[in-house]
Amino acid sequence: MSAPLLSVRDLEISFRLGTEETAVVRDLSFDLGEGETLGIVGESGCGKSITALSLLGLVPNPPGRVSAGQILFQGQDLVGASEEQLNRIRGNEISMVFQEPMTSLNPVYTVGEQIAETARVHFGSSRAEAWDRAIEMLKLVGIPSPEQRAHNFPHQLSGGMRQRVMIAIALVCEPKILIADEPTTALDVTVQAQIFDLFRELQDKIGAAIILITHDIGVVAQMTNRVMVMYAGRKIEEGPVAGFIRDPRHPYTRGLISCIPRLSMSPSDMPDPLFEIPGVVPAPRELGAPGCAFAPRCPHAMQRCRVQDPALSRIGEGRAVACWLEEEVAA
Amino acid sequence: MTALSVRDLKVHFPAGKGKVVHAVDGVSFDIPEGTAFGLVGESGSGKTTAALACARLVEATAGEVRLGETDITTLAGDAMRRARRDIQVVFQDPYASLNPRERVGAIVRRPLDLMKVGTPAEREARVDELFATVGLRPDQKALFPHQFSGGQRQRIGIARALATHPKLIVCDEPVSALDVAIQAQILNLLARLKAEMGLSYLFISHDLAVVQHLCDRIAVMYLGQIVETGSRREIFTSPMHPYTMALISAVPSPETGLAGVERIRLQGDPPSPIAPPPGCRFAGRCTFATDHCSKVAPVLTATGGNHAVACHRAQDAEVAAARNALVQGAPSG
Ligand SMILES: Nc1ncnc2c1ncn2[C@@H]1O[C@H](COP(=O)(O)OP(=O)(O)OP(=O)(O)O)[C@@H](O)[C@H]1O
Ligand SMILES: Nc1ncnc2c1ncn2[C@@H]1O[C@H](COP(=O)(O)OP(=O)(O)O)[C@@H](O)[C@H]1O
Ligand code: SF4
Ligand code: SF4
Ligand SMILES: [Mg+2]
Ligand SMILES: [Mg+2]
Numbered sequence: 001m002s003a004p005l006l007s008v009r010d011l012e013i014s015f016r017l018g019t020e021e022t023a024v025v026r027d028l029s030f031d032l033g034e035g036e037t038l039g040i041v042g043e044s045g046c047g048k049s050i051t052a053l054s055l056l057g058l059v060p061n062p063p064g065r066v067s068a069g070q071i072l073f074q075g076q077d078l079v080g081a082s083e084e085q086l087n088r089i090r091g092n093e094i095s096m097v098f099q100e101p102m103t104s105l106n107p108v109y110t111v112g113e114q115i116a117e118t119a120r121v122h123f124g125s126s127r128a129e130a131w132d133r134a135i136e137m138l139k140l141v142g143i144p145s146p147e148q149r150a151h152n153f154p155h156q157l158s159g160g161m162r163q164r165v166m167i168a169i170a171l172v173c174e175p176k177i178l179i180a181d182e183p184t185t186a187l188d189v190t191v192q193a194q195i196f197d198l199f200r201e202l203q204d205k206i207g208a209a210i211i212l213i214t215h216d217i218g219v220v221a222q223m224t225n226r227v228m229v230m231y232a233g234r235k236i237e238e239g240p241v242a243g244f245i246r247d248p249r250h251p252y253t254r255g256l257i258s259c260i261p262r263l264s265m266s267p268s269d270m271p272d273p274l275f276e277i278p279g280v281v282p283a284p285r286e287l288g289a290p291g292c293a294f295a296p297r298c299p300h301a302m303q304r305c306r307v308q309d310p311a312l313s314r315i316g317e318g319r320a321v322a323c324w325l326e327e328e329v330a331a
Numbered sequence: 332m333t334a335l336s337v338r339d340l341k342v343h344f345p346a347g348k349g350k351v352v353h354a355v356d357g358v359s360f361d362i363p364e365g366t367a368f369g370l371v372g373e374s375g376s377g378k379t380t381a382a383l384a385c386a387r388l389v390e391a392t393a394g395e396v397r398l399g400e401t402d403i404t405t406l407a408g409d410a411m412r413r414a415r416r417d418i419q420v421v422f423q424d425p426y427a428s429l430n431p432r433e434r435v436g437a438i439v440r441r442p443l444d445l446m447k448v449g450t451p452a453e454r455e456a457r458v459d460e461l462f463a464t465v466g467l468r469p470d471q472k473a474l475f476p477h478q479f480s481g482g483q484r485q486r487i488g489i490a491r492a493l494a495t496h497p498k499l500i501v502c503d504e505p506v507s508a509l510d511v512a513i514q515a516q517i518l519n520l521l522a523r524l525k526a527e528m529g530l531s532y533l534f535i536s537h538d539l540a541v542v543q544h545l546c547d548r549i550a551v552m553y554l555g556q557i558v559e560t561g562s563r564r565e566i567f568t569s570p571m572h573p574y575t576m577a578l579i580s581a582v583p584s585p586e587t588g589l590a591g592v593e594r595i596r597l598q599g600d601p602p603s604p605i606a607p608p609p610g611c612r613f614a615g616r617c618t619f620a621t622d623h624c625s626k627v628a629p630v631l632t633a634t635g636g637n638h639a640v641a642c643h644r645a646q647d648a649e650v651a652a653a654r655n656a657l658v659q660g661a662p663s664g
Contacts, residue, residue, distance in 0.1 A: 043510040044481070144601060160374045185507070188373050188537045189581035190597050215511050221588025245585045259515035261544035263582050265658050267563050271544050273522065274515040280480050 003075065004031040005209050006055070006177060011069035013050055013059055013233075015284065022284050023067065025051055025233045027312075032177065035203055037210040039224035039241065041217070041256065045281045047233040048213045049099060052179045055211075056096055057086040073177075092122055095175040097166050097183045099213075104166060105154040111165045112138070112150025115172055122173035137168035142194045160187050167195060171202060178202065179211045184219070196223055217260055221245050226318070229253050232282050232293035235312060239319035249321045251298050252277070292324070300325055333397075334499045334531035335362040335385060335418075340394035342380050346605050353604050354380040356555035357394075359631075362499065362548075367525060367532040369546030371539060371578065373601060376552040378535045382501045385533060386420050387411070398499070416446055419492035423504035425484035429476040435487050436462075436472025442494045461490040465520060482513030489520065499531045506541060518545060539582050543567060548637060551575045554604055554612040557631060561638035568658065571640035573617050573650065576657055595653070611643070619644050619653075 013025040025047040032038050040048045053059050054066055057078060071078040073089065081089075098104040106114060115134035119125060125133065131150075138146035141164040154162055163183065170178060178199065184192040196219075202208045212223055220227055220241060227244040229237040229252065237250040248254045255277040279297040287293070292310055295301040304324055312322040342355040355377040362368040370378045383389045384404075385396050391404045403414050419442070422428040429438055436458055443454040459469040465486040476484055485505060492500050502521070506514040522545060524530055536542050542549055543563060550560040551572065559572040570576045573595075580594040597616045602608050608615065610625040617624065624643055631641040644650050 043512055144603070158375060188578075189539070189583075190373065190577055193581040193583075193594060193596070216583070217511070217585050218583035218588050221585045222583040223588075242589055245589060256511060257585070260511050261515075261518070261540040263540040263543055263567075263579070263584055265567055265579075267543050267567050269547075269564065271522075273519045274544070276515050276519060277512045280482065280513070 004033045005074060006032040007070075007072040008055075009070040009072065011051070011054065011071065012067045013047070013054055014065060014067040016063040017284055021067070022287055023233065024064075024284055024287065025054075028069070028233075028235055030228055030235065030238070032209045032211065034176075034209055035207040036226065037199075037203070037212060037224045039220040039227040040211060040213045040230060041215065041220060041227060042230035043215075043256075043281050045283075046230040048230055049181055051230075052096065052181055052211065052213060055177075055179060056090050056094060057081065057083075091118060091175075092173055093175055094177040094179065095170040095173065096179040097163075097170045097181060099181040099185075105162060107154055110151050110153055111157065115150075115165070115168050118169050119172045133172065134168075137172050138165070140171075140198055141165070141168045142191055160191065163187060164191075164195070167198070171198060174202065174206050175208060176206070177209050177211065179213075181213045182215070183212075185215075192219075199223070217245070217257055229256070232287055234293070234322065235320075236294070236322045237320070238312075239316075243316075243319060249315065249319075249326065250294075250323050251300055251325070252294050255297075292322075332364040332399075333361050334364045334366075334399070335368075335533065336395075336397040337361070337381075337385060338395040338397075340381060340384055340396065341392045342377070342384050342389060343392045350605050353555045353607055355384065356604075356607070358552075358555075358557055359394075360548075360550055360557065360560060362531050362533060364498070364531055365525070365529040366547040367521075367534050367545050369542035369549040370533070370535045370552060371537065371542050371549060372552030373554075374537070375601070375604070377555045377604075378552055379503055381552070382420075382503055382533055382535055386418050386501050387414075388420065412446065416442075416448075416495040417498045418501065419495065419497040419499075420501045420503065421485070421488050421492050421505045423507055425481055425488055425508060426476075428488055429484060431476055434473055434475060435479070438476070438487060439472075439490045439494055442491060446495060448495065457494065458490075461493055464493065464524070465490045466516075480513070481509055482516055485509060485513075485517055486520070489517075489524075493524070493528075497530070499533065501533045501535075503535045504537070505534075507536065507538070514541070521545060539578060540584075551578065554601060554607060556612065556641070558613065558642070559638075559640045560631070562636065565636055565638040569638070570654060570657065571634065571638065571645040571650075572613075572642050573619055573644075573653075574613050576654060580657055595657070611641075619647070619650055 008030050011028040012023050014021045014023045042048055055071055066079050112134045115137050116130040119133045120130040135146045135150055138150055143149050143161055143164055184195055199210055224241050227241050228235050231252050237253045248257050258275040277297055282293055291306040295305045310322045310324045312320045314320050315326055338359050340355055340358045344352040344354055346352045358381055372378055384391045387403055395402045396404050398414055398417055406414055439461055440454050440458050462469045467486055506517050534546055548562055549566045550557045553574050559575045570579055577595045577597050610627055611629050614620040614625040629641045629643045631639045633639045
């Protein structure tokens, strides 16, 4: 097997909270191959976005930093890379669609200029060519009247349109890795479907790899090959998507999959209450306490779970789970 | 009894140079008491504007909004203040909709204070009761909004909406900003309140599965108008409008996602609400459109039960075939 495009090894990301430094992402390792789509799921605060930002060298510092581990992109370690090296990679080889489109667009340039500028820098095209390319991208992401909209400033667009502009900027330079952090939450399903078609085209055309962060299990099923579930800053389950959906192993993963309402073409008149995972994710200050971080919310928690943190163990082809129940089964 | 009855509601906004945005353009529906009514549709189709007009948080340009017996579009002063007790709103963003400098107990008590309900002691007791109802502890009253998680903040928003014993609560995307795990907690809470208190909801969401779960009746909006409405069963066992069918087919479910089920693709862009086209507003994107469609606007027509659709070709064989493929292709259960 050839070396993966991206290989994250034992990553730890820490934030200074008051006087203490807390690791909000710990022991995180994963690989991403060419043309592959990796889904990252988990509740808010579990470390998905900050992991994504670390891949671009964008962990806000201070208060945060990558405190251990390696991020190998085509063999080159991005941890400790110079700003110049990172700038060359950002937006060219790895690009990202952020969760909050308003904060990541420049308010003083029109959206057309922002897309065109990215294209011009990347392809070295002329201004006129870059402008045409910008219009084409706006059209591809489904913005009505792209010729007119290109002249709008970000604040003149609706939330859904701004998100699509972000996607246009991320795609215009045909990156090797596209990181999309909840890219379609503000969009309705028909537009979402259009955006995902674009992602697939990028993959078919240049073999791009995609990291897709989402809450939507349906989107995971439709778009990804492999899924990584994060809880309280750690990977607690990983495996091919079909296994994740049909046979989730970690109690948290099972909870996530059971608590969503499913669209039915023969709905009953009195739907049953949804399954609930009680409680909430631990706050950063509560991280690092002994035992399994999920124990306070876990219906299967045992004595051992409260004192000893289960390590990630392999349970089959490409699958791994961090839960003491798996050991009980194996033993 | 009907909790809310809306007739030919129009909300037009000025768009400069004498132009108008037809945000809501002739919408009618009834919400029977104790039921939840769902509004779904594309971003910008007018859901929020229609809902805000129902709570009179924007002024209607034309039409009626009857809360019980009273048309609230023309009420003023004290009469409007009394009507406000009966209709409350829960917003999408649990962060932006709570004053960050006010203690949450005071936030929930505010509507009672404004409407001078009972004595101060009675109001405080009511706040305790509301906290318990939505799953918060009364000792959390003294905290500020930032000390709560997103889901807890949405519970506070719901407690505030419940304070005056309203008959109807308008919920505008109340769970879209929440995680799936917290979403389930809030949806169960809303369903329980409806069953226990006989509350009615006008519920907006772009998530069809969420709407299907909570709502007894559903209306699909496209560019300011209702293009289809019916009971939960009618809409999903037999979607009549091509736009409804496209929406349903675009929902990625865990099972269909894995199976790679073919969806109905929409071409083109939604037309502008400033100059809506003369015929069917969906014609430019509809695979079944004919010349007639782009000339003559279809009207919402009852097809039996509570079901109504605005499409010239809803009963044609070609559309029926697509409907059958969609209903049979998707998983049931
Ligand atoms: N105050 C306003 N002034 C001018 N136009 C407005 C105003 N409020 C809404 N609109 C326009 O009215 C139309 C309907 O907007 P509305 O917010 O009701 O949509 P929505 O269906 O709730 O969309 P979303 O799913 O994105 O929330 C849009 O074209 C919008 O741009
Ligand atoms: N700028 C920051 N300062 C302090 N803590 C942060 C910052 N950004 C993220 N964190 C913390 O890191 C953890 C992971 O956050 P994030 O990656 O945003 O989660 P997710 O994307 O999974 O919702 C959280 O505990 C969050 O509070
Ligand atoms: S280790 Fe124990 S507490 Fe943690 S998920 Fe497994 S069973 Fe639950
Ligand atoms: S009236 Fe014509 S264009 Fe409109 S939805 Fe029906 S078939 Fe399509
Ligand atoms: Mg995030
Ligand atoms: Mg809205």
